[in-house]
Amino acid sequence: MDYFLQQLINGVTLGSIYGLIAIGYTMVYGIIGMINFAHGDIFMIGSFIALIMIVALGITAATPLLLLIAALVLVLVIAMALTAFWGWTVERIAYRPLRGSFRLAPLITAIGASIALQNFVQISQGARNKPLQPLVQGGFQLTDGGADGSGFVVQLSYMQILIIVSTVVLMLGFTFLINHTSLGRSQRACEQDRKMAALVGVNVDRTISLTFVMGAALAAVAGLMFLMYYGVVDFFIGFVAGVKAFTAAVLGGIGSLPGAMLGGLLIGLIETFWSGYFSVEYKDVAAFSILAIVLIFMPEGLLGKPEVEKV
Amino acid sequence: MQAVKKPSLLESSLKDAAGGALVTLALAAVMIGMKVDVASGRGAELFIEYRWFAVAMAVVVVFAGRLVMNLFFWRTDNSVAAAVSGLMPKSKAGSGLGAALKPLLLIVAIALPFALMFWLGARGSRQYIDLAILVTTYVMLGWGLNIVVGLAGLLDLGYVAFYAVGAYSYALLAQYFGFSFWICLPLAGILAAFWGIILGFPVLRLRGDYLAIVTLAFGEIIRVVLLNWYEFTGGPDGISGIPRPTFFGLEFTRGEGGFADFFGLDYSSIHRIIFLYYLILIMALMTNFVTMRLRRMPIGRAWEALREDEIACRSLGINTTNTKLTAFALGAMFGGFAGSFFATRQGFISPESFTFIESAVILAIVVLGGLGSQIGVVIASIFMIGGFEFFREFEEYRMLVFGLLMVVIMVWKPRGLVSTRAPSVSLSKSAKGISADLVQEGHG
Numbered sequence: 001m002d003y004f005l006q007q008l009i010n011g012v013t014l015g016s017i018y019g020l021i022a023i024g025y026t027m028v029y030g031i032i033g034m035i036n037f038a039h040g041d042i043f044m045i046g047s048f049i050a051l052i053m054i055v056a057l058g059i060t061a062a063t064p065l066l067l068l069i070a071a072l073v074l075v076l077v078i079a080m081a082l083t084a085f086w087g088w089t090v091e092r093i094a095y096r097p098l099r100g101s102f103r104l105a106p107l108i109t110a111i112g113a114s115i116a117l118q119n120f121v122q123i124s125q126g127a128r129n130k131p132l133q134p135l136v137q138g139g140f141q142l143t144d145g146g147a148d149g150s151g152f153v154v155q156l157s158y159m160q161i162l163i164i165v166s167t168v169v170l171m172l173g174f175t176f177l178i179n180h181t182s183l184g185r186s187q188r189a190c191e192q193d194r195k196m197a198a199l200v201g202v203n204v205d206r207t208i209s210l211t212f213v214m215g216a217a218l219a220a221v222a223g224l225m226f227l228m229y230y231g232v233v234d235f236f237i238g239f240v241a242g243v244k245a246f247t248a249a250v251l252g253g254i255g256s257l258p259g260a261m262l263g264g265l266l267i268g269l270i271e272t273f274w275s276g277y278f279s280v281e282y283k284d285v286a287a288f289s290i291l292a293i294v295l296i297f298m299p300e301g302l303l304g305k306p307e308v309e310k311v
Numbered sequence: 312m313q314a315v316k317k318p319s320l321l322e323s324s325l326k327d328a329a330g331g332a333l334v335t336l337a338l339a340a341v342m343i344g345m346k347v348d349v350a351s352g353r354g355a356e357l358f359i360e361y362r363w364f365a366v367a368m369a370v371v372v373v374f375a376g377r378l379v380m381n382l383f384f385w386r387t388d389n390s391v392a393a394a395v396s397g398l399m400p401k402s403k404a405g406s407g408l409g410a411a412l413k414p415l416l417l418i419v420a421i422a423l424p425f426a427l428m429f430w431l432g433a434r435g436s437r438q439y440i441d442l443a444i445l446v447t448t449y450v451m452l453g454w455g456l457n458i459v460v461g462l463a464g465l466l467d468l469g470y471v472a473f474y475a476v477g478a479y480s481y482a483l484l485a486q487y488f489g490f491s492f493w494i495c496l497p498l499a500g501i502l503a504a505f506w507g508i509i510l511g512f513p514v515l516r517l518r519g520d521y522l523a524i525v526t527l528a529f530g531e532i533i534r535v536v537l538l539n540w541y542e543f544t545g546g547p548d549g550i551s552g553i554p555r556p557t558f559f560g561l562e563f564t565r566g567e568g569g570f571a572d573f574f575g576l577d578y579s580s581i582h583r584i585i586f587l588y589y590l591i592l593i594m595a596l597m598t599n600f601v602t603m604r605l606r607r608m609p610i611g612r613a614w615e616a617l618r619e620d621e622i623a624c625r626s627l628g629i630n631t632t633n634t635k636l637t638a639f640a641l642g643a644m645f646g647g648f649a650g651s652f653f654a655t656r657q658g659f660i661s662p663e664s665f666t667f668i669e670s671a672v673i674l675a676i677v678v679l680g681g682l683g684s685q686i687g688v689v690i691a692s693i694f695m696i697g698g699f700e701f702f703r704e705f706e707e708y709r710m711l712v713f714g715l716l717m718v719v720i721m722v723w724k725p726r727g728l729v730s731t732r733a734p735s736v737s738l739s740k741s742a743k744g745i746s747a748d749l750v751q752e753g754h755g
Binding site: 034035045048049051052053055056082085086089093094097098101102103104105106107108109111112113114115116117118119120121122123124125126128130131132133239243246247250279281282284285288289291292295296299 | 334337338341342343345346347348349356357358359460464466468513514516517520521523524525527528529531532535536538539667668671674675678682707708710711713714715716717718721722725
């Protein structure tokens, strides 16, 4: 039971990170109906920018608490801004010129952009993985492992709390943004019918750009969390994280924001429990198989609307 | 009535170039200008290496590039591009050139080993023939994938899985049952096609981009299983000692009963290399031949119709399930053939050779050559695989260039660089090459 609880905590943490990345996929899919294949690499770039900022500002675990919090917020803001810029640029260069082209074209440029970003980072930042000393240490012990110390000690680290709480806060803010602001309204309009939205005065190109910007900013948050949780990044993390986050988006129902979060949590839990109870080696196979099974038997996902094919 | 003053060409170009330079500055400042690295002496501590000069270079390059493009290509009415294209032969003549190119390339391909032997001798030509084998392997893989992506319009991101199935089929059959290459070659193709059908069946209902992700996932699953099923596949150690192919039962060995002995030649290791070259050349040409023939049959027409518009296809009574399955299975089969050739050529295989990057390279070749164009695949392979072998020191830039080219070529010429292939049948001349998606967007 204690082991189960520990896996549950780890799974929710991992799921929060996946969920934040998945939002980027689901929003872009909702609005222009394409898989932004480069999104995983945008996440990776966000992670790198955060790492560079942490090292440049000289943040260590020894930094006083208040200063540490202020510095981390600063890192987060810079990472979000710069990563959003990357997201915007990718959209501007690789996707916008192809709006209205044949269906495979933007997907192929997306793959090209993903390969290019990955290799750009490999060249500019080196292929070695970069270990970061943990910045936030310690946590609560939920169980003490029994009187004789033979039981399992369940840990809930401050880092995990930080990740889960910031994900919840971001999700709430984001839901508000989509449901109650004019930007969110134009976004939902574009999602329903781009041509009609343009006719009633929504700036479609700008809305799509902003969608990419928001998705990239959330990916940067996930990047910082990933960096602080695992303490290591390299140029390749975007690929696997991207595919899993996409799986999460599909599982939750692509185009649906709560679905992306739910899907992220489920994928995180499944992966953690699979590693905990079966085998670590095959955890990716488990996630990928779920993707295939969901797409085949339940293509609209858990919370999505069924897609109607129109001529 | 021109109240609004139109900014001059130079002014607007400068503005745009300055904007591009600013964007580059923002992007490059951190990702290029500050390189985080692990300090070697002091444990695992990180430090930052500042490279502002590189950032300045990037900014200048983008500024100059955009300025030139704006002044001479994008914003002018009588652009240099139009003037240059006026000098180029018209498209009809271009296709004539293509028709002349094909037999020429074929002759060059057939004569290549002997020409190299003549000029460079057995020792000097070996590495070039090796390179030619590599390029031809990619041509074959490109042609195989072209059936799936170029003709049927199904984006397959896990093509390397079938390559892996072919390679491992041969290696394992040879290891456990002692089968020879010539028995295993068809078996490997059949097994790969079988896997293509197994994968194809469930995913056929999916739309193009979902299909791409599922095939990618499938490719990764195959690789992870090969990596972890240690008892059966040898895991990361791979399989070594895979038997070499024989020439109608004659082995390429020194001494009695070998190839050289039988034909009364002096033994040389180059014989096997040349044999392998012709083997893959014939296999690749078979792939091409089968594809070209199938394209004229109802099934080939159905593939192309499917690529253009699936709904129209269904309403015309084409069985889309069978059409997709055959495309998948055939593409997979040729991938499997190429895989078993790869295994027999290397003599050693491991899951390392079958990563997603390999799929991406093959896809890049197909895309750069022009979706559905056979000659385009050849030219793209020669430039992308052969070209980079000559610039070994730029090896690490290879995938970066691949990725950027995929973007640039899709944006510039979505139907491919070298040549495009319009549907075999179309209603009128003016309707050629306009796909259903374009019509839907109002371009028809």
